[in-house]
Amino acid sequence: MTGDLAFGGWSGVLIMAVYGLIMLAIGLITYFKNKNIRESNTEYYLGGRGLSVMVLFFTFYATQYSGNTIIGYAPQGYRIGFEWLQSITFMILVMVGYLLFAPRLYVLSRKFNFITPSDWLATRFRSKGITILGSILMLYGLGNYLLEQLVAVGQGVSGLTGGTVPYQLCVVFFIVIMLIYSWLGGMRSVAYTDTMQGIALLFGVFILVIGSIVYFGGLPSTADYMATFTPEKLGVPETDGIVGWFSMLVLVLIGASIYPHAIQRIFSAKNEKTLKNSLIGMAWMPFVTTGVILLVGIIGINAFPDLGEMESEKLVGMMANAIASENLFFYWAMILLFGGIIAAIISTADSVLLTFSSVISKDLYGRYINPKATEHKQIFVGKITGIIATGILLVIAWYPPATLYEIFVLKFELLVQIAPAFILGLYWKQLHSKSVFIGMVVGTIIATVMTFANITPFGIFSGLWGLLVNLIICVVGSLLFNISKSEKVEVDKVIGL
Amino acid sequence: MLKFKKEPIKNGKLWIIFGVLFLLSVPWYLPVGSYKPLILGIPYWGWIVILVSLAFSATITYAIKYLWITEEDPNMKEEEK
Numbered sequence: 077m078t079g080d081l082a083f084g085g086w087s088g089v090l091i092m093a094v095y096g097l098i099m100l101a102i103g104l105i106t107y108f109k110n111k112n113i114r115e116s117n118t119e120y121y122l123g124g125r126g127l128s129v130m131v132l133f134f135t136f137y138a139t140q141y142s143g144n145t146i147i148g149y150a151p152q153g154y155r156i157g158f159e160w161l162q163s164i165t166f167m168i169l170v171m172v173g174y175l176l177f178a179p180r181l182y183v184l185s186r187k188f189n190f191i192t193p194s195d196w197l198a199t200r201f202r203s204k205g206i207t208i209l210g211s212i213l214m215l216y217g218l219g220n221y222l223l224e225q226l227v228a229v230g231q232g233v234s235g236l237t238g239g240t241v242p243y244q245l246c247v248v249f250f251i252v253i254m255l256i257y258s259w260l261g262g263m264r265s266v267a268y269t270d271t272m273q274g275i276a277l278l279f280g281v282f283i284l285v286i287g288s289i290v291y292f293g294g295l296p297s298t299a300d301y302m303a304t305f306t307p308e309k310l311g312v313p314e315t316d317g318i319v320g321w322f323s324m325l326v327l328v329l330i331g332a333s334i335y336p337h338a339i340q341r342i343f344s345a346k347n348e349k350t351l352k353n354s355l356i357g358m359a360w361m362p363f364v365t366t367g368v369i370l371l372v373g374i375i376g377i378n379a380f381p382d383l384g385e386m387e388s389e390k391l392v393g394m395m396a397n398a399i400a401s402e403n404l405f406f407y408w409a410m411i412l413l414f415g416g417i418i419a420a421i422i423s424t425a426d427s428v429l430l431t432f433s434s435v436i437s438k439d440l441y442g443r444y445i446n447p448k449a450t451e452h453k454q455i456f457v458g459k460i461t462g463i464i465a466t467g468i469l470l471v472i473a474w475y476p477p478a479t480l481y482e483i484f485v486l487k488f489e490l491l492v493q494i495a496p497a498f499i500l501g502l503y504w505k506q507l508h509s510k511s512v513f514i515g516m517v518v519g520t521i522i523a524t525v526m527t528f529a530n531i532t533p534f535g536i537f538s539g540l541w542g543l544l545v546n547l548i549i550c551v552v553g554s555l556l557f558n559i560s561k562s563e564k565v566e567v568d569k570v571i572g573l
Numbered sequence: 574m575l576k577f578k579k580e581p582i583k584n585g586k587l588w589i590i591f592g593v594l595f596l597l598s599v600p601w602y603l604p605v606g607s608y609k610p611l612i613l614g615i616p617y618w619g620w621i622v623i624l625v626s627l628a629f630s631a632t633i634t635y636a637i638k639y640l641w642i643t644e645e646d647p648n649m650k651e652e653e654k
Contacts, residue, residue, distance in 0.1 A: 158615070161622045165598045168629045172591055175581045175633065179641050183577070295614025303608070311606035312618050318601045325595065352637050359633040362626070503582070 511553020
């Protein structure tokens with residue numbers, strides 16, 4: 077194994093510094109161009125609702141595909157083989173999820189000036205319980221997601237530099253850069269840096285797969301190897317694998333499309349055409365992103381056989397190092413991949429952090445704790461809590477609690493519990509607020525208990541069991557209890573399109 | 574205010590197609606452990622999953638283009654004038 081030689085010394089440091097400086101420069105330019113950005117929630121958190129097709133597409137892309145997509149998905153492909161083709165389908169299903177609610181939510185966001193996803197819950201249900209619980213579940217999902225990005229930075233850098241650039245130094249360096257540019261320019265900075273980062277991510281992924289094919293042999297030779305030594309990774313999966321595959325699809329369909337930071341991007345679109353074109357582009361990205369990364373993982377089965385679970389997490393670093401040591405072109409190409417991975421991680425982290433701050437500042441602080449606060453003060457509170465939360469997560473990321481994949485599944489368990497309120501609320505006027513709230517509470521408790529006790533009947537994730545009970549309570553409650561006449565009038569005002 | 578002329582969620586056929594594609598996208602209907610023929614190093618069932626996924630993306634593109642149509646409410650426009 078050539079794990080220790082490639083990215084040593086100054087080239088790794090140089091590329092890190094250059095990426096950091098470009099991001100900072102974008103933040104500074106945005107700041108000087110829009111000085112009033114921090115006086116208004118719409119300006120700061122939604123970029124003044126003015127994102128064009130290209131910027132919106134890349135901010136969707138860089139937000140949806142994180143560093144984990146490269147660093148975590150390749151090892152998962154390595155571990156389970158072609159069964160991980162599901163990563164293409166579930167990324168497409170995220171778009172199907174959007175079709176369930178994005179058209180209507182976009183129209184309502186314009187009508188009622190939504191800033192955060194909780195604004196929708198508050199407008200629809202006018203229930204303190206639903207809004208607060210929904211906000212807390214979103215904060216949990218977002219915090220978890222941010223943690224995942226911090227762990228990814230650590231794993232990525234330690235894999236790619238062979239330890240030359242210290243793990244902690246790199247994590248802290250990029251978090252500080254991210255905090256500065258988010259602080260300066262809000263959503264605009266985040267979206268513009270996402271554009272740069274999205275391009276770097278795409279470029280990096282392609283260079284990695286080309287390098288892997290050139291130096292480790294293409295798929296046919298790997299398939300021969302698999303047929304001999306690991307046929308279970310090549311053949312149609314057994315029942316357990318199939319059930320896991322189905323439940324993963326359902327979980328992502330519901331969970332990933334209601335990611336709060338993705339929803340906030342729906343609110344940020346300049347107009348409907350922009351939103352539609354960006355979503356069409358996103359529907360095709362899984363093939364050139366998760367599909368290509370799966371190839372890297374599969375080729376790794378032949379290139380680095382018999383890695384243990386935690387060892388395999390460093391697969392991309394090992395492959396990149398091996399490719400980089402072949403010649404000068406691939407050396408620099410892998411340096412760029414390294415930058416692309418960092419960019420992908422940071423671009424997801426910044427989007428998550430911005431939404432996290434907006435939920436705290438607007439939904440919890442501005443709505444309930446200090447309703448008289450000016451928007452400037454709300455934004456300030458959001459920024460400070462964002463920094464504190466990042467600090468806490470950084471401490472946790474120092475000692476990663478599980479593999480990236482396990483963390484990835486865990487965050488869905490609770491986030492999906494807002495789905496019935498979120499989606500049914502858009503269409504069903506009879507939806508009964510108290511039933512929605514009780515469903516959400518019970519679903520959350522079931523998902524939490526089952527996750528901690530590691531109970532997954534029939535191999536179906538505990539979040540889905542929680543969601544099933546949540547949905548039953550929601551629907552049966554709404555059929556049994558009628559909503560009052562005054563409530564009916566209010567609901568009609570909101571969703572009577 | 575935008576008004577819906579067509580909304581994807583209200584198109585029953587679209588959701589039937591999505592349902593069928595969803596079921597086809599997981600190879601539960603194929604013999605466990607089978608992988609031959611291998612085409613370009615990818616097992617035959619992998620190609621099926623990829624083709625179904627392509628059909629998914631094409632359907633989504635169609636739905637966004639032709640089944641998500643809103644237009645300005647003429648009454649609102651007059652009011653604005």
